[in-house]
Amino acid sequence: MLIELERRSAPSRIMMLASPAIAVALTVVTAALLLAAIGVDPVHGLGVYFIAPLSTGWSLQELAVKASPLVLIAVGLAICFRANSWNIGAEGQYLAGAMLGGWFALAYQTAGAWWVLPGMLLLGALGGMLYALIPAALRVFFGANEILTSLMLVYVAQFGLDYLVRGPWRDPHGFNFPQTVAFEPAATMPLLLAGGRLHWGVLLAPLAVAVAIVFLGATLRGFELRVVGMAPRAGRFAGFDVRRDILLAFAVSGALAGLAGIIEVAGPIGQLLPTLSPGYGFAAIIVAFLGRLNPIGILLAGLILALSYLGGEQAQIALRVPLDLTIVLQGALLFYVLACDTFILYRLHLFGGRRKAVQRAA
C-alpha cells in the first residue's frame, strides 16, 4: 500500500478550523505519554496541568496576565507573517522595549508625574520598533535573511540587558543582586482590581486584537501588506512598495513586542532583571500559528499557551515535574499545528497494493 498526499482542489474550510483543535488534542495526548514515561499518573498529571489552573479566581487572573504579552506579540507577528516577513526575534524586541522603557522609568520616576507611565509605554514601543527595524533594513537594503538576523539579535538584546542590570543600572542598595531598583508607583501599572493580579496593561491585548482586525480587514494599508505577503509580484503590479511594506510590518510587530516588554516590567515584575521573559517572544510564534494568523484566533491561542505556562508551574510544584516539560509541550504544539495544516491543502490518498504508481509532478 502506498500513502500519498494529494492536493485538494480547494483549501479545506473544515480543516482550517479543525487543525488547531486537533493539534491541541495531540499535544494533550503527548503530555499524558510524557507524564506516564516519567512515572506520574497521567490523569492526575493532566488535571494539575490543564484543569487546576482554571479552577480558582486567582489563577484565572494570572492566566489573563500571562496571555496578554503573548497576544500582544502574536498580533504583531501575525501582521508580519501575513506580509511574508519572518520576524523570529520578537523576544529581542520585547527586551529592547523593556530596556528603553525601563530606562525612562529609572530616569524620571522620581518626578512622580502622570506622564511617567505613558512615556515608558511609548518608549517601550519605540525601542521594540527600532530593534525590529534592524533586521528589516538588513533585508530590504542588503538582502540579508531576516529569519537569521532577527533571531540572532535576540541574543544581543539578552546580553545587553544582562550588562545593564549587572553594571550601570544595578541597584546600589541591592546587595549586588543583578537588578535595578524597584519601580515607584508612578512607573507601575495600576491594578484593575485592588489586591488582584489584573493590571491595566492586560486591556491592551484585546485592544490590539480589535485594531488588528480593522487594520488587516478594512484598510488599504492592511490589504497592501496581505497582497505583498501572498504575491509580491502582484503587489508591485498594484503599485505597492514592497520594501516599505516589509519595514512597516517589522515596525508594527516590533512595537507591539516592545510594548509587551515594558508592560511586563511596569506590571508584574516591577523592575529590570536579567530574565524578564519565560520565552514569550518565541511562544508568541506558536500563538500566531495556532491562531491561524487571525487576531481573534490569536486571542484564544494566547490563553491556551498561557495555560501551558501556568500548568507547567503548577506541575513543577505539585508533581515535581521539570519546567522543561512546558517547553517540550509548546514545541510539540507548534509541530502538530504545522503538521495538521498540511491537511488544509492536501488530503491523504491511499493506493491499493497492486499498482506501484510512481507519480511524478507534472
Place this chain on the structure above:
Amino acid sequence: MLEARGIVKRFGDLAANDGVDLAVGEGEIHALLGENGAGKSTLVKVLYGALQPDEGEIFWQGAHVEIASPAAARALGIGMVFQHFSLFEALTVAENVALGLPTRETLRSIASRIEALSAAFGLPLDPARYVHDLSVGERQRIEIVRCLLQDPKLIIMDEPTSVLTPQEADLLFATLGRLAGEGRAILYITHRLEEVRRLCDAATVLRQGRVVAGVSPRRETAAALARLMVGSDVQPIEHRAARAGAPLLELRRLSLPPDRVLGTALVDISLSVRAGEIVAIAGVAGNGQGELFAALSGERPSRADAVLIDGAPVGQRGITQRRRLGAAFVPEERLGHSAVPHLTLSENVLLTRHGTGGLTRLGFLLRGRAAQLAAEVCAAFDVRKPGRDPEAASLSGGNLQKFVVGRELLAEPRLLVVNQPSWGVDVGAAVMIRQALVDLAAQGAAVLVISQDLDEILEIADRIAVIAHGRLSEAHPASALSLERIGLLMGGAHPESVPEPADAD
C-alpha cells in the same frame, strides 16, 4: 502500434479523461486536438506513465501493458518531448543530454551521438555550446535529440511549435516527416489547426475529456476542425474603422539592463502607439517581452523621457501614477501577477483600481463598491465563477483572463498595454478578449498588444513590430507584412537584411 481503450482519469469530481479511445499506427503522425482543458495533457501523461488511469487499458504493439512510470514508458519505446524544457542553462548541450541518460557514458561519445543524430535528422545542434546561448528552437532540438537517443518507436510532442518562429517550425516539420518515414509514430498535440492539416495523417479531437471525432485532417477545413474542438461556430472578429489620432504612448530610445541573471536587456527601443490603433509586438518568448512590459507599466523605472504617456514623461513614475494618466495594464501571468490567487475577485479588483478613484476613503476600503465593480466586470465579460465572490484561483484560465482584462477595460483606459492577451485560454474567451481590444481601439484608445501568437496578431493588429534579443523592429502596417518576413524578424535577423515589404508606406 499504440492503442488506448476507455481511458478514465478523474481529479476529484472532474473527469479529465472520460472513456478516451486512441489508436496510433506505425509511421503515422497523429494529431491530438482540443482546447485547453479538453484533456490532452492528461491523456498524454497517462500514455507516458506519469499518471495512472482510473480505468481503461493500454496496448503496445498488440500486447496489454501497464505503464507504471515514465522510465517504463521509455523502456517500451515511448519518448516524449515536453512543451516546457527541462534544461540547465549553465551546462552545455552534451552535458544536459548526459544528465537525462540512464547509463554511464563519456561526454565525448554522447557528443558524437548527438552530432550523428542531428546530421541524420536535419536538426542542427552543436553539442559543445551552452544552453543559455541557444534560441528556443535550438533548445527544443536538444529535447528532441535527447528523446531520439533512446530510439523510441512512438514520440509524443506537446505543443512543439508554440515557441517557434515559422521558419523553425518548418524545420521541425521536415524532421517529423523523416521520423515518420522510418516507421516511427508521432503523437502530435496542438491547437493550431493549419499545422494539423499540413502535417498530420490522422486526428483525434477531444472535448471536455471525451473523444468527439476521429478525422482525416487533410480532408477537413480549419473551420470544420475548430467547430469540432469548440463545439460551436467560432465568431470572426468584427473590425470597426477608427482613425488613428495623437500618440498616447511613446517610447524614445528605451534601454534597460537585464534585471536578473540571463535576463534580456532592452536596447534602444522606440515606438509610438496612437489613439484608435492596435499595435502588436510579435516575438518568440524570452526576447524581452516581460522586461518591456515592466518598463511600460512602471514596475521597473527607466529614464524619465524614455516612456511618455499622453505626452507626459513617466519613466520615473510608478504604476499607480501611470494609471492615473489613463493607462491600464494586463500582464502575462494571471495568477500571482495580474491577480492574487487566494484573494476574492472583489479584492482583486482593488489591486489595480485602488488608486484611481472610488474604492477607498481615508485609507479604508469601500468593500461594497469593490464587490459591485467585480460584479459589473463579471457581467460585462461573462465571467463564469463558482459562487458570488470566489477566490481568483478557483476560476478557469479563460474566465480569470476575461476578469483581469475586464477589470482594466471597465476603467475606460485611454491606453491599454496587454501582454499575451489570450495565452492559454479557450477559443471562446480568446475571441471575446480580442473583440474587446478591437472595440476599445475603435472607441479611440491606444492599444499595445505583446503576443507570441501570430494568428492573434494578424487578426487584430493595425501595425506590427517584432521584438528579438531585446531590440524592437520598426512597426509596419499589418497589411504590408508577410508571415515570412515577421518570421525572419522574430528569428533575430537584422532588419536591413530582411527584404522590405513591397508596399510599405
